[in-house]
Amino acid sequence: MKIQPLFKQHVMGHKLRYAIGAALLSMSCLLLLVIPQLLRHFTDGLQTLTLTGKDIMTMALGIVAIGLLTAFFRSVGRIQLFGLAREQERKLRNDLFAKWEGLSSEYFNRQRIGDLMAHAVNDINVMREVSTMGVFMTIEATVLIGVALVAMAGTIHIGLTLLVLLPLPALTYLAYRFRYHIQERTTHVQEAIGQLTSRVQEFCAGIRVVKAYAQEKSELKKFEEDSCHNREMNDQLIRSNSSFSSLSQVIVGVSYLLSVVFGGILVLRGDISLGDFVAFNTYLTMLIMPVENLGKVINTFQRGRAVDIRLRHILSTEPAVSDDDDVEPVAGGIRGKLEFRNLSFRYPDQQQLTLRDITLTVPQGSSLAIVGKVGSGKTTLVQLLLRLYNPPQGTIFIDDREIGSIPLQQLRESIGFVPQEHMLFSTTIGNNIAFHPHGYTSEQIEEAAKVAQVHDNIIAFPGKFDTSLGERGVSLSGGQRQRVSMARALIKKPSILVFDDSLSAVDAETEEHILNGLKAVMKGRTTIITSHRLSAIRHADQIIVMDQGRIVEQGNHQSLIRLGGIYASIYDMQTMNREMGG
């Protein structure tokens, strides 16, 4: 998908408002340019002693009036243009967030959080700078430089104007030379900030591990290294920026010198009046700032261009998992019959197959348990059911429909998924359970919490269900987090329930309570449980044992024990452990 440059898109969408803002700002610049003409008459009048007190008063009032009008037009124009820039900033952030929401797990596996944050915060700030200072200074510089030069050449002295203009192409050359340099260094700064943000984010997420392993010093050292790198990158950018700005000032200074020396000679020779000389130098003084700003404008647009390319790259990223155009919702809703047909799957960028030739049917309303060693592919199998990754065409069917032909929204709304890592949001416990745009009643929230065996824990908190959680729910224990996460899936009353090792952080007694509570909920719903603990799954209608991505044993608890294979040996070992423990 090709996207137009973002700034161009925004301007084209708000042509009239940009035109009004530009007109108001131009008006203020034009008014400002009247002042040198007033000074010219004033100086000539003084020199010829023809000025009256009334003339002086009129001139003073004129300058005040111009000052007030300039300020008025400038500030209204500024409000208009800056308002547009804020509008663009808001829209870009929303678009970026919406884009990220649509992208699949695969994309996020490849990104560092710090980089994503840098895009959302710093990159968009640069875009705002383009639309505020960039636009503002471009209009100001164009009008001030253009009109001042015409006034200088047309009304004062064309030769002198051309002379002071001579050094200016050097400024353009300079800007050209610095162009890629500054862009490159800006990218390095963004990367360094991304690295720093990732480091802080990772540190905060892993604070318990850092402390438990007494790694504070080494973490601080790593942070210092990143911090130094960030400073170095910023120093390099500052050096480039200041060299550019100093050299441009030297060039402007040369123009000024030429004006004073040769303008002075022209006055002495009587080619121009003293008033002309004063007006000429006032114009030149007025030019210095916009000419200097021209450098900043080029600089800002260069940075903007680099950011624009980056943001457009993100905004045009196609999600790896998305609906085809011809998807049709399953009439009457998904009921929950699952079928895997010769499913083999390899993660993108991986050589090895993670799942091999999985063939399996899970009748609607029945339960399937998946056991197997670490890394045998249990999570991968359930993630494919949610289409967090794309399974190969024709390998997974739900209610006899190929999974790819079911709208993603309907598919995911029909599955209550309790993932291995229990992500809780920094809001109340109630909101964490009722994680749905339409919300749920407090009775439904309490009921789900009861089935997940976390109700009693929650009402023991002073704020009960309104208790606010710290970021990622760190104020709850691992087991409590697991059960809140489970309540979130149960409240949906989905046709398919998936528990991915969801009982690992609860004790045997709580596990028993949860499983008893789940019996009623599971009635009529297809349920998949992956677990390392056989006690959690032995009542499942169907159990599969996975090894290196394959189903190596299949049956129910009794038949697998009779088989005397891997399942039986895990069962023996766990039973022995329990007996030794008890």
Ligand SMILES: Nc1ncnc2c1ncn2[C@@H]1O[C@H](COP(=O)(O)OP(=O)(O)OP(=O)(O)O)[C@@H](O)[C@H]1O
């Ligand atoms: N996003 C990914 N990209 C590439 N490889 C992955 C990805 N996720 C998992 N894998 C690999 O796929 C294999 C199966 O992982 P999976 O998480 O499905 O195993 P599991 O049986 O659920 O393990 P566990 O019991 O530890 O949860 C592992 O070798 C793992 O390294």
